[in-house]
Amino acid sequence: MDLELLxxxxxxxxxxxxxxxxxxGLVALLSKKGAxxxxxxxxxxxxxxxxxxxxxxxxxxxRPNPFLFYLGLLSVYLALWGRIALARKRVAxxxxxxxxxxxxxxxLGLVALGFLVKALSSGALIFIVFxxxxxxxxxxxxxxxxxxxxYKLHWLIQHQTGFTTAYIASLTAFLVVNAGRFLPSHPAIxxxxxxGPTIVGVPLIIQxxxxxxxxxxxxxxxDDAPKN
Numbered sequence: 001m002d003l004e005l006l007x008x009x010x011x012x013x014x015x016x017x018x019x020x021x022x023x024x025g026l027v028a029l030l031s032k033k034g035a036x037x038x039x040x041x042x043x044x045x046x047x048x049x050x051x052x053x054x055x056x057x058x059x060x061x062x063r064p065n066p067f068l069f070y071l072g073l074l075s076v077y078l079a080l081w082g083r084i085a086l087a088r089k090r091v092a093x094x095x096x097x098x099x100x101x102x103x104x105x106x107x108l109g110l111v112a113l114g115f116l117v118k119a120l121s122s123g124a125l126i127f128i129v130f131x132x133x134x135x136x137x138x139x140x141x142x143x144x145x146x147x148x149x150x151y152k153l154h155w156l157i158q159h160q161t162g163f164t165t166a167y168i169a170s171l172t173a174f175l176v177v178n179a180g181r182f183l184p185s186h187p188a189i190x191x192x193x194x195x196g197p198t199i200v201g202v203p204l205i206i207q208x209x210x211x212x213x214x215x216x217x218x219x220x221x222x223d224d225a226p227k228n
Contacts, residue, residue, distance in 0.1 A: 003062060010058040017051030018174055021075075024048060025167040033156075042082075042163065049079040049166060052173075067127055070115045071173045074134055077108045078166035081141060085158035097145040105145070109138035126194050137165075153216040157209050164208070168201040 028041035056072030059065070084101055091097055112134030119127035144158065151157060172194065179193045 007059065007062045010055045010062070014052060014055035014059060017048045017055065018170065021045055021048035021052060021167075021170045022174060025163075025170065029164065029167065045163075045166075046079045046083060049076040049170065052076060052170070066115065066118050067130070068173060068177070070111065070130070070134070071169055071176075073111055074108070074130075075166050075169040075173065077104065078137075078162050078169060080104060080162075082159045082162035082166060085155045085162055088158070089155040091155075095148065101145050102142060105138040105141040108134055109142075112138060126191075129195075151213060151216045152219065153212050157212050160208055160212065161205055164201060164205050168197045171197045 024041040024045040028038050028045055031038040031041065053072045053076035056069050060069035060072075081104065084104060088097055088101075112131050116128065116131035116135065119131045144154075175193045175197065179189070183189050183193070
């Protein structure tokens, strides 16, 4: 297969995987947690994110675009983190996770550090912000895996956070690539496109994880109550 044909195939697969991730991610976010629709949509979303990452690597090698390459890897990492959180459901909150789980945040940290070096050399503030975000996520996830959690629902909190941030990253990539076709070129619009999903999504994550933490504390209060 020649490189031009490979690029076309990778591009169309990338577009299909991106559209699939946006649709199934929305279904999973809006459907009832634990329901069949939620589990199925979440599984397809993860596969779509892996497809995005693989094709992003191919496209980055053929037509270098460091940011979209990094964002693709960040997106699939966050989706995988959501799956790791589900696996940790079987781990007691006072117990550290198996060491093998540390490979994921370690890999993200190395990729984010490399991208930060590239971002600093270019002087692009938005690139620096996203690189720093990757480093902070890697360190935060490393600490969560190595330490005990005060919440019995720790796995659900981390699953919700990972899945939602993966969707935010996927939506950001979609808007960055396509907004120029529909919106006028203006610095304020550019900043809104790059940071808008994060600005809207982060408060929603804080709200949902706060709700899970309150539920966890209420469950703990019931469990600790004296039995007559």
